[in-house]
Amino acid sequence: MGRDKQTNLINLLPAFDNTRDTRFFFESSQHAEALGRLAYIAKDRSMGMGMLTGEIGSGKTITRTVLANRLDPTEFKIVTLENSLLGFDDILLEIISQIRGERVQALNFPDRYSRISEYKRLIIGTVANMGRHLLIIVDEAQQLSSSALDELKGLSNICSERENYSTIILIGQPELRSRVKSLPQVDQRISLRFHLNAIASEEVENYLVHRMKIAGCQGRVPFTRQAAQRISRASEGIPRNINRISKLALTYCESQGLSRVSEDVVSLVVEDLNDHSANRNPVYLFG
Numbered sequence: 001m002g003r004d005k006q007t008n009l010i011n012l013l014p015a016f017d018n019t020r021d022t023r024f025f026f027e028s029s030q031h032a033e034a035l036g037r038l039a040y041i042a043k044d045r046s047m048g049m050g051m052l053t054g055e056i057g058s059g060k061t062i063t064r065t066v067l068a069n070r071l072d073p074t075e076f077k078i079v080t081l082e083n084s085l086l087g088f089d090d091i092l093l094e095i096i097s098q099i100r101g102e103r104v105q106a107l108n109f110p111d112r113y114s115r116i117s118e119y120k121r122l123i124i125g126t127v128a129n130m131g132r133h134l135l136i137i138v139d140e141a142q143q144l145s146s147s148a149l150d151e152l153k154g155l156s157n158i159c160s161e162r163e164n165y166s167t168i169i170l171i172g173q174p175e176l177r178s179r180v181k182s183l184p185q186v187d188q189r190i191s192l193r194f195h196l197n198a199i200a201s202e203e204v205e206n207y208l209v210h211r212m213k214i215a216g217c218q219g220r221v222p223f224t225r226q227a228a229q230r231i232s233r234a235s236e237g238i239p240r241n242i243n244r245i246s247k248l249a250l251t252y253c254e255s256q257g258l259s260r261v262s263e264d265v266v267s268l269v270v271e272d273l274n275d276h277s278a279n280r281n282p283v284y285l286f287g
Contacts, residue, residue: 009222009254015215016247018057018240020065023214026207026239028199031063037194038067042076042167045133047191048156051141051170053177054196057240060171063196064137071135077127078135084143084172088112088151092119095136099126120158123165134166142172146183153186198237204228207239208246222250226263234270245269 015024027035034052041050054060068078079098081091092115097104099122109115127134138144138152152168159165170176174195180187199207205228212221223231227249235241248269249261258265 008217009250009259012212012215012217012222013247013250015211015217016243016250018243020062022062022066022069024211025062025066026199026210028203028207030197030199031059034060034063034194034196035067037192038064038169039070041169041192042067042071042133042135045167046164047167048164049153049168049170049186049189049191051172051176051180051190051193052196053172053174053193055198055238056173057238058196058198059239060196061139064139064169064171068135068137075132076135077132078137081136081138082140084138084140084148086148087145088148089115091148091152092116095119096122099123099134119155123158128160128163128165133164136166136168137171138168139171140173141170142176142179144179146179149179149183149186153189156189199232199239199242201229201232201237204232204235204237204242207242222253222259223261224263227261227266230263230266230270234266245273248273 025031034054038050038052041047052060052064064080068080071078077099079095081094086094089112092112093104093106093109096109096115096118099119109118123134136152136155141149144152149170156164156166156168170180170190177193177195180190205223205225208223208228208231209221212223223246231242231245231249235245245266246261249265252265252269253259253261
């Protein structure tokens with residue numbers, strides 16, 4: 001095989017990077033439904049709280065990133081909490097900082113009362129009075145303490161007689177569901193919930209094609225149908241696992257001068273990953 005083909009394979013590796021690049025977002029049936037439900041609760045403006053759960057690597061974060069990008073900024077002010085290992089007072093400070101568009105120091109609002117007061121001033125003066133709605137997205141919400149979850153719920157109480165000023169969406173791993181269930185006062189506020197399941201086996205090949213086309217693949221994609229089916233089984237349809245196996249398979253083919261990823265190549269990669277995971281003697285695919 002000529003060197004140009006090998007270079008083409010290397011150029012396709014970014015297709016399987018685990019980033020939030022929304023160009024690579026693949027609307028599987030599950031992800032499309034999750035996105036639709038999140039958009040519905042945001043645009044309704046009156047549902048208070050929503051919850052999206054899913055296994056590690058299922059695509060929750062990129063889904064909420066797509067949601068944020070698609071919502072009209074003239075209608076919504078979006079606050080995203082990436083780190084949920086915070087107490088409620090620190091969460092308040094982060095929300096204030098994002099609404100103001102500048103980093104606010106703790107000494108400027110040294111106690112909870114001053115932070116709640118500033119939050120109220122901002123949500124009324126710079127959000128609601130401008131016809132916008134505040135959407136607070138809390139990622140990795142399973143990390144929140146029970147008290148922080150309860151106190152965060154309390155922010156949805158700040159409203160007028162006719163409209164809610166904010167919607168809170170909790171996003172997290174499956175254990176978030178049991179955490180919320182153990183807090184009836186929070187559970188009762190969740191108006192809409194959805195669990196993001198794995199990509200269906202019949203959609204995995206389209207997932208591979210979509211991401212490689214975005215990465216610049218022209219013509220036939222370098223995965224056989226049997227390889228895609230093997231990836232589907234080995235990954236259990238979890239996007240992060242699909243990406244890892246696919247990237248290693250492309251790298252192996254490039255190193256061996258192969259032009260396409262076959263089922264046998266995928267099996268080698270999967271065996272190598274399993275050996276490393278089980279602390280057995282690995283295959284060492286790359287020398």
